Amino acid sequence: MNGRPWSGALAIGCLLVATALVPPNLRDVTEFAAWIARPLMLPFAWHSLQEANRGGDPLEAFARAQNLLRLLPQWSDGHSAFAYRFALSDDDRSGTDAERGARARTRLDLAMAWMESARERAGKHELDLLQGLAFLPEVAVRREPALAALLQPTGGAIKITDAWLAEAERLFPTAAVREQRTFFAPKLAAGLLAANDPANALEMLAAAIARSHDVRDQALATRWRQRLVEVSRWLAGDRTIDLTAVTADERFAILLPFLR
Amino acid sequence: MKFGLSARGPFGLTCRRCLHMGWLPTLLAAVLAFTLHLTIAPALGEQHAPGAASPWLVFPMVVASLTCAVTAAVFWPTFARGRPGQQWVERLQRGPLRGSGGAMAGALLAQWLLTVPLTTALALALGAPSSAVTHLQLQPEGQPVLAADRPPVSFTIRDPQPFTELRLRPLAGLPTSSLVPTIVEVFADGESLGTMPAPFAETRQLVRLPFSSRSMHRLELVHKAGTVPLVFVPGAVTLRAATAHWSLSNGLLAALLALLPSFVAMALASWCGLLAGLPTVIAVVASGLFVQTIVGLGPFEPTMLALMRGHWLATSAVFQPCAASLTVGSMAMILAMLLRRRVRR
Known part of the structure; x- marks a missing residue:
């Protein structure tokens, strides 16, 4: 009986010493709380998300997905999947093109901001998030064409894609990531040409030609480089170039409207 | 005068006891839920998804339900076997349930009074629409x-x-x-x-x-x-009506529908209480409420979702699931009445 107050005081003393030696930070405390809450909350969070998909609207489902992924902050595929689902939802098709475009822009901004916020905790899966971020604007424009005009002042969806691919290449400088951006060149050039910016389009094609030397499959790289050179010279004003091979290559189909 | 008389019976006594025991936990739960709603709200810009805030309404509702139901089980002596004063009440109190039915009704009234501010004011504070519209499922x-x-x-x-x-x-x-x-x-x-x-x-x-x-x-x-x-x-085809209803009436109705899980849990507990002691009865109440509220079996979850989404509750789609809960609760009450006679013999 007499030992109880002493043992209690000793426990409190040890706790204070431990706190002084390793002061807890908010992030660790939050992570610890999430670690405890995860198994208790996850089944209900999933159930709520399913219910929102069955009876709620896309905004509610997105909010529920955010609540769910707060418990699973490192699940980058989940972030990408729910963000894409929300950004590409089009349940409300009412209003003018401009109004629909504005709604699509809001959804895209929210989805991309959320994906970007998940990068901090994604660890080695950050690359997946960056690639997801890179291609979301382009897919969103395909789903809602009125969105294209709203993205044009910032260079269009293609420019955003290239910026995110550049960030992926900076953080994960692997051959695969570099090649992904290299082979994205025709789309980016088409976006710049559509924005009436031929100078930057030519510069970007020149960069892609230089980068093609790093591609691992050199046979493929040589053919690719040849097509890029043909396009580049034609855009620079050389009308003697034969574009037969470019026209036959599906990868350059997006550039054909600008090569007439 | 009549109120004074009824206030001394199982109904009035239990109601007052539940209100006394329940107001503070309910208030604290509501404050905590609202604070958490503000601090960890999902990032939706200027848009709102009130349906996604339903857990913050469910939490204080469950606290109020649990407090009232457990208080009734602890307070009224005939709810469980071997309680102090049970034999006195068995002799003095009339009725097939020896006052348990009145105690349950008192607990339900107390819960309704405690939860009405939640389904009206808190729901609005969490972003529920200020009017409710009928959504007819075809x-x-x-x-x-x-x-x-x-x-x-x-x-x-x-x-x-x-x-x-x-x-x-x-x-x-x-x-x-x-x-x-x-x-x-x-x-x-x-x-x-x-x-x-x-x-x-x-x-x-x-x-x-x-x-x-x-x-x-x-x-x-x-x-x-x-x-x-x-x-x-x-659920795949829904028509949205043109007429909007006042959200206050929707809130009052939601608080009424939220009584069903407590009714079922207490009815099952009163049945178990014929043969079991207080800990078992409390476990039955708590698990009954957990299954019907948090797990989502029964009308509670769709009611809270509909309230937060601004769907008018007085429709057949909401009331149909209530029939099953009412049947289970009523059957448990009838069985408790029949068994009590047999146990007394």
């Missing part, structure tokens, strides 16, 4: 599949009020040939309301068709083009 007549080689899917509407929007959320089957999203045209009483603004290619893809306010008796969905078969399961 069941297809005959086969529910819409495809190129199938007849139109039709629905009969027995509610004569005017509607302003149709919402479709069908299940999508595998395409019959290469994928071409299915286009659906809508007819109301034989007159075209228009084509759904987006074609269907995904399961549970929500598409809305707004139209000028009109009432209708028959709705038909006609396949116009596409290779994706659509299945209109219950």
Whole structure:
């Protein structure tokens, strides 16, 4: 009986010493709380998300997905999947093109901001998030064409894609990531040409030609480089170039409207 | 005078006890829920998704229900076996349940009084719409599949009020040939309301068709083009009514419907209490409430969701699931009455 107050005081003393030696930070405390809450909350969070998909609207489902992924902050595929689902939802098709475009822009901004916020905790899966971020604007424009005009002042969806691919290449400088951006060149050039910016389009094609030397499959790289050179010279004003091979290559189909 | 008399019976005594025990936990839970709602709200910009805030309403509601039901079980001596004063109450209190029924009614009234501020004020603070609109779910007549080689899917509407929007959320089957999203045209009483603004290619893809306010008796969905078969399961077709109701009445109704889980839990507990002691009775109350509220069995969860989404609650879609809960609770009460007689013999 007499030992109880002493043992209690000793426990409190040890706790204070431990706190002084390793002061807890908010992030660790939050992570610890999430670690405890995860198994208790996850089944209900999933159930709520399913219910929102069955009876709620896309905004509610997105909010529920955010609540769910707060418990699973490192699940980058989940972030990408729910963000894409929300950004590409089009349940409300009412209003003018401009109004629909504005709604699509809001959804895209929210989805991309959320994906970007998940990068901090994604660890080695950050690359997946960056690639997801890179291609979301382009897919969103395909789903809602009125969105294209709203993205044009910032260079269009293609420019955003290239910026995110550049960030992926900076953080994960692997051959695969570099090649992904290299082979994205025709789309980016088409976006710049559509924005009436031929100078930057030519510069970007020149960069892609230089980068093609790093591609691992050199046979493929040589053919690719040849097509890029043909396009580049034609855009620079050389009308003697034969574009037969470019026209036959599906990868350059997006550039054909600008090569007439 | 009558109030004074009833206030000394099991109903009044339990009601006052539950209010006394329940107000502080309910208030604290409501404050905590609202604080958490503000601090860890999802990032939605200037938009709001009140349906996603329903857990912050459910939490204080469950605290109020649990406090009242457990208080009633602890307070009234005939709720469990071997309680102090049980024999006195068995002798003095009339009725087949020896006051347990009155105690349950008192606990339910206390819960309703505690939860009305939650379903009205807290729900609004969490972002619930200030008005509620009827969302009528339609069941297809005959086969529910819409495809190129199938007849139109039709629905009969027995509610004569005017509607302003149709919402479709069908299940999508595998395409019959290469994928071409299915286009659906809508007819109301034989007159075209228009084509759904987006074609269907995904399961549970929500598409809305707004139209000028009109009432209708028959709705038909006609396949116009596409290779994706659509299945209109219950809940896949909803009509949004034109008339809005006051959210206060929706809140009062929600608090009333939220009594059902407590009623069922206490009825089952009073039945168990004939043979079991207080810890078992409390465990039955707590687990009964947990299953019906947090797990989502019964009408509680859809009611809270409908309240937060601004759906009018006085519809058959909300009341139908209540019938099962009422039946279970009533059966448990009847069994408790019959068994109590046998136990006393």
